[in-house]
Amino acid sequence: MGKISREKFKVHEGVFDEFTLRTLEMMKRKHYFDELGKPIKTGKEGDVYFGYRGDKTLAIKIYRMTSANFKKISQYIVRDYRFRNIKGSLRKVILVWAEKEFRNVALCHKHNISVPYMYKQFNNVIIMDYIFGKMLKDYDLENPKEFFELLIEQLKLVRHEAKLIHGDLSEFNIMVENELPVLIDWGQGMSVKNEADFMELKPMQERDIHNIVFYMNKRYGLELDYNEVFERIENNN
Numbered sequence: 001m002g003k004i005s006r007e008k009f010k011v012h013e014g015v016f017d018e019f020t021l022r023t024l025e026m027m028k029r030k031h032y033f034d035e036l037g038k039p040i041k042t043g044k045e046g047d048v049y050f051g052y053r054g055d056k057t058l059a060i061k062i063y064r065m066t067s068a069n070f071k072k073i074s075q076y077i078v079r080d081y082r083f084r085n086i087k088g089s090l091r092k093v094i095l096v097w098a099e100k101e102f103r104n105v106a107l108c109h110k111h112n113i114s115v116p117y118m119y120k121q122f123n124n125v126i127i128m129d130y131i132f133g134k135m136l137k138d139y140d141l142e143n144p145k146e147f148f149e150l151l152i153e154q155l156k157l158v159r160h161e162a163k164l165i166h167g168d169l170s171e172f173n174i175m176v177e178n179e180l181p182v183l184i185d186w187g188q189g190m191s192v193k194n195e196a197d198f199m200e201l202k203p204m205q206e207r208d209i210h211n212i213v214f215y216m217n218k219r220y221g222l223e224l225d226y227n228e229v230f231e232r233i234e235n236n237n
């Protein structure tokens with residue numbers, strides 16, 4: 001390990017474990033970022049930090065290698081056919097979880113879904129573009145109806161083009177940038193290969209849609225009908 005780069009992360013020592021420090025050093029050496037900044041948000045499974053590369057602002061998501069939510073995380077992994085054969089240690093599961101988030105977002109990006117561009121995932125670290133916006137929960141929408149229509153268009157693409165279910169959709173995981181929705185936090189996103197998969201995963205989709213309908217109705221008095229919204233997304237119309 002380069003002594004110089006280790007020196008740079010000194011301020012974070014005690015925050016990151018050795019494995020994470022080494023991962024960050026490696027990514028910095030490969031110029032995925034120049035500088036790690038302050039935390040944007042600290043969470044249960046990991047933290048998101050500011051990052052910088054040249055004049056670009058990045059968001060660096062770092063999954064904690066000692067997660068208390070191992071059980072919950074494992075569940076989402078074994079139920080996704082892409083990762084069905086992953087068994088083993090907590091470490092391995094966390095790394096697969098980060099890979100899963102990266103792959104879900106890459107797939108969304110390929111289908112022109114509004115997600116933060118992700119440059120690289122290595123081990124438990126993901127480097128993406130920083131969204132200059134706010135979480136939906138902290139944002140006062142000027143035109144909530146219009147925003148909701150844009151969100152539905154995004155969710156149709158997710159369901160029918162990327163063939164994914166987000167699985168943790170809420171006003172916390174939707175960001176608003178210039179009145180446009182950006183969908184974040186894709187670790188638990190599930191791939192829907194066929195209709196049999198969908199039947200199994202349907203409760204996740206129902207919960208996602210329920211969360212946003214409930215929020216928009218409560219906060220903005222939209223009087224959206226849950227069943228109607230669900231069917232619109234399902235029937236792609």
Ligand SMILES: Nc1ncnc2c1ncn2[C@@H]1O[C@H](COP(=O)(O)OP(=O)(O)O)[C@@H](O)[C@H]1O
Pocket residue numbers: 040041042043044045046047048059061116128129130131132135172173184185186
């Ligand atoms: N690309 C990003 N740009 C700006 N802020 C972000 C970005 N990604 C995450 N955040 C912020 O960090 C918070 C946590 O990120 P998230 O991916 O939702 O992880 P988790 O909820 O699992 O901790 C988000 O609610 C948001 O405020």
Ligand SMILES: [Mg+2]
Pocket residue numbers: 172173185
């Ligand atoms: Mg989140």
